[in-house]
Structures are given as C-alpha cells and as structure tokens.
Amino acid sequence: MAKPIGRTAVVIGAGIGGLSAAAAVSEFFSQVIVLERDELPDHPAPRPSVAQGRHPHLLLVGGLRALEQLFPGFGDDLAAAGAVRYQVGIDIRIERPEFHPYPQRDFGLHSYAMSRPLIEFVARRRAAQLSNVTLRFDGTLMFAAALTRLAAREPETHKLMTEVQHFLRSSDAYREPALMQRIKAEMASA
Ligand SMILES: Cc1cc2nc3c(=O)[nH]c(=O)nc-3n(C[C@H](O)[C@H](O)[C@H](O)COP(=O)(O)OP(=O)(O)OC[C@H]3O[C@@H](n4cnc5c(N)ncnc54)[C@H](O)[C@@H]3O)c2cc1C
Numbered sequence: 001m002a003k004p005i006g007r008t009a010v011v012i013g014a015g016i017g018g019l020s021a022a023a024a025v026s027e028f029f030s031q032v033i034v035l036e037r038d039e040l041p042d043h044p045a046p047r048p049s050v051a052q053g054r055h056p057h058l059l060l061v062g063g064l065r066a067l068e069q070l071f072p073g074f075g076d077d078l079a080a081a082g083a084v085r086y087q088v089g090i091d092i093r094i095e096r097p098e099f100h101p102y103p104q105r106d107f108g109l110h111s112y113a114m115s116r117p118l119i120e121f122v123a124r125r126r127a128a129q130l131s132n133v134t135l136r137f138d139g140t141l142m143f144a145a146a147l148t149r150l151a152a153r154e155p156e157t158h159k160l161m162t163e164v165q166h167f168l169r170s171s172d173a174y175r176e177p178a179l180m181q182r183i184k185a186e187m188a189s190a
Contacts, residue, residue, distance in 0.1 A: 002027040009033070014040060014135055015050060016116075019123040022133050023070040032133045037141040044081070044121035058113040061088060071126040075112060081122050083114035146186035147174065157182075 009029040011022045014036035022032045038047040046053035059067070059078075067074045079085055086092060088109040094102050127133050151158040157179065163169040174183070 004028055004030065007031065010035065014038075014120075014124060014127075016120055016123055019120070019127040020067065020070055022127050023130060026130050026133050030132060032130075034127070034133065034135045035138040035141070036135065037138060037145070039137050040124065040135060041117075041121075044115060044117040046117055050116070050120075053116050055116060056113065057116045057119060058086065058092075059111045059119065061109045061111050064111045067123065071123065074122065074126065077122045077126065078112045078114060078119070081114075081118055083112035083118060085110055086113050142187050143183060146183050150182055150186055 005025075005028040007030045009022075009025045009032045011018045011025070011032060011034045014034045018034055018036070022034045026032050038049045041047070064075055071077070075085075087106060088111065089105045089107045093104070096102050124135065128135055147157070147161065151161045160169070160173055160179075164171050164173060174180070
C-alpha cells in the first residue's frame with residue numbers, strides 16, 4: 001500500500017465515476033466502501049438511477065488509458081465481454097461542414113465501443129476484485145426513498161419529516177412502530 005491517508009474511504013455511487021474513484025483511493029485507505037442506491041445486477045444491464053444507461057457508448061482513447069491505469073488490462077476485459085474494438089480515424093466516420101468527405105486516416109490508436117452497462121459491469125467486476133473494496137447496495141437509501149414516498153402521500157408523515165429536517169425532532173421519531181411498519185411495506189412494494 002502507498003502512504004496511507006486514512007482507514008476508511010466511502011464512495012457514494014457505483015457508476016463508472018464511483019468505481020474509478022474507489023480503485024484510485026484503494027491504495028491509500030485500508031478499506032473502501034462504495035454505497036449504491038440501485039440494486040447492482042450481476043450482468044451488464046441498465047439501472048433505474050442511470051438515465052443515460054441505455055445509450056451506446058464509445059470510450060475515447062484517453063478514457064481507455066485512464067481506466068487501464070486503474071484496472072490494468074481493462075481493454076482486454078472489455079473485448080472479452082463483447083465490446084467492439086475500433087481503430088480511431090478509420091472505423092468511425094466523422095462529418096464536418098466544408099470538409100467532405102472527411103479523410104479516414106490510421107493514427108495507430110484504438111479503443112472500444114459498447115453499451116454503458118457493459119463498461120460499468122467490467123469496471124464493477126474489477127473494482128470488486130480489489131481486496132479492500134466493498135460494494136454495498138445501501139438499504140438506508142431505500143428506507144429514505146420509502147419514507148419520502150410515504151411523506152408525499154401522507155400529510156402527517158410529511159410534517160414529521162419536515163420537523164426532523166428542521167431539527168425540531170430527532171430522527172428517532174421515524175422508529176415509531178406503526179410508521180416503521182408502513183415504511184417497511186413501502187420498501188417491500190418498490
Ligand atoms: C446521451 C449520452 C451519451 C453518452 N455517450 C458517451 C460515450 O459515448 N462515451 C463516454 O465515455 N461517455 C458518454 N456519456 C457520458 C457517460 O455516460 C457519463 O459520463 C458516465 O456514465 C457518468 O458516470 P458517473 O459514474 O460519473 O455517473 P452516473 O452514471 O450518473 O452514476 C452515478 C451513480 O451514483 C448513484 N447515486 C447517486 N446518488 C446516490 C446516493 N445519494 N446514494 C447512493 N448512490 C447514489 C447512482 O445510482 C449511480 O449509480 C454519455 C452520456 C449521455 C447522456
């Protein structure tokens with residue numbers, strides 16, 4: 001391990017940014033915990049919280065190199081998972097006003113095209129292989145989401161949330177058994 005900065009780093013979000021951050025700080029902390037609000041699929045699949053998740057993506061060469069630094073062999077992993085290797089300047093046709101046809105030239109650079117879920121899945125698998133990195137789907141976030149949905153429907157719960165947010169009541173108020181039961185039912189129905 002490089003010179004340690006602290007014992008535990010917490011990263012919010014297991015998107016490409018969060019997974020990269022987790023890998024980057026993993027050398028400097030004894031443990032890294034990545035908290036994600038979505039349940040993480042065990043295969044490449046879009047997730048509810050990633051609006052751009054269904055778009056086809058390509059990695060620019062600089063992005064690929066940065067990911068290779070964090071996860072050596074990342075490009076090979078992408079290719080093995082089904083990404084399409086493309087040759088920069090050759091395999092993608094660019095149209096620019098006043099230059100038609102824009103020349104196709106081989107600069108000896110390549111990267112990969114694939115779905116965003118595929119990049120994320122490969123990065124997730126690599127991050128999870130780091131012995132001090134833990135990915136966690138955080139139930140606390142589900143609790144908060146269920147409570148918010150209830151508050152949107154129930155004026156009394158809305159008032160309670162407002163009082164807690166304004167420090168008029170402790171968040172222990174959420175533990176009231178009847179409310180807990182409704183929150184749990186809401187979590188189960190999500
Ligand atoms: C139309 C479109 C096309 C694109 N094309 C390309 C492309 O070709 N190539 C390319 O490299 N990039 C492309 N991008 C950009 C790329 O999709 C984004 O830069 C990248 O997905 C961002 O990843 P991220 O991890 O930073 O953020 P996100 O993907 O937004 O991930 C954030 C994560 O944090 C989680 N989260 C948020 N808040 C909380 C919380 N409070 N608690 C717990 N978890 C939380 C979310 O659930 C999510 O998993 C494109 C984007 C768009 C919109």
